[in-house]
Amino acid sequence: MMQELPLDQVYPLLEPGPVVLLTTAVKDRPNVMTLSWHSMLELDPPTLACVVNENNHSFAALNDTLECVIAIPALHMAEKAVQIGNTSGRDTDKFSAASLTARPAWQVGAPIITECFANLECRVNDTRLVGDYNLFVLEIVEAWTDPQQPNPQTFHHPGYGRLVLDGEDISFASNVR
Numbered sequence: 001m002m003q004e005l006p007l008d009q010v011y012p013l014l015e016p017g018p019v020v021l022l023t024t025a026v027k028d029r030p031n032v033m034t035l036s037w038h039s040m041l042e043l044d045p046p047t048l049a050c051v052v053n054e055n056n057h058s059f060a061a062l063n064d065t066l067e068c069v070i071a072i073p074a075l076h077m078a079e080k081a082v083q084i085g086n087t088s089g090r091d092t093d094k095f096s097a098a099s100l101t102a103r104p105a106w107q108v109g110a111p112i113i114t115e116c117f118a119n120l121e122c123r124v125n126d127t128r129l130v131g132d133y134n135l136f137v138l139e140i141v142e143a144w145t146d147p148q149q150p151n152p153q154t155f156h157h158p159g160y161g162r163l164v165l166d167g168e169d170i171s172f173a174s175n176v177r
């Protein structure tokens with residue numbers, strides 16, 4: 001027998017990709033927030049959607065500059081990711097509080113984070129769903145990975161204070177990229 005699931009418990013079933021850090025910069029002042037609501041939309045050019053709550057300091061920065069970096073942390077940064085997601089750049093320098101290194105990116109004004117194993121420089125290319133859903137469509141214009149972190153283990157956020165670690169790879173025959 002199927003049992004009815006309260007709608008507020010659906011999100012953990014569908015939670016999207018790994019927890020990432022989204023950096024922005026306004027007038028050379030960088031900020032970073034934790035983000036788990038994102039999804040790939042297109043492969044070529046690589047395009048993703050992300051939901052940034054309008055109450056976050058990052059929302060105004062992203063909306064105004066239309067640029068950001070998606071920095072992907074491995075497991076060793078999980079505690080910092082939670083700390084960054086529980087504080088606001090409105091009143092804190094989160095890079096210094098979490099001992100993270102912001103370095104200039106190549107294509108965008110937002111910084112990369114050198115401790116992350118990947119950094120994706122993004123430009124907002126569609127804001128039509130920002131008003132209704134806080135949803136920004138981002139095109140990845142330059143991507144970097146850290147060869148010193150060859151097999152990073154990422155982590156996911158199914159909500160309610162839980163993090164879930166990526167596990168083993170399972171390969172299968174597929175025509176899908």
Ligand SMILES: Cc1cc2nc3c(=O)[nH]c(=O)nc-3n(C[C@H](O)[C@H](O)[C@H](O)COP(=O)(O)O)c2cc1C
Binds near residue numbers: 037057086089090157
């Ligand atoms: C694991 C985790 C995932 C989060 N995912 C999102 C998200 O997808 N979208 C969002 O708007 N906020 C998300 N947050 C909350 C923001 O990171 C948080 O509100 C942060 O303080 C915003 O910082 P800012 O005010 O400096 O922009 C998440 C927090 C955590 C801990």
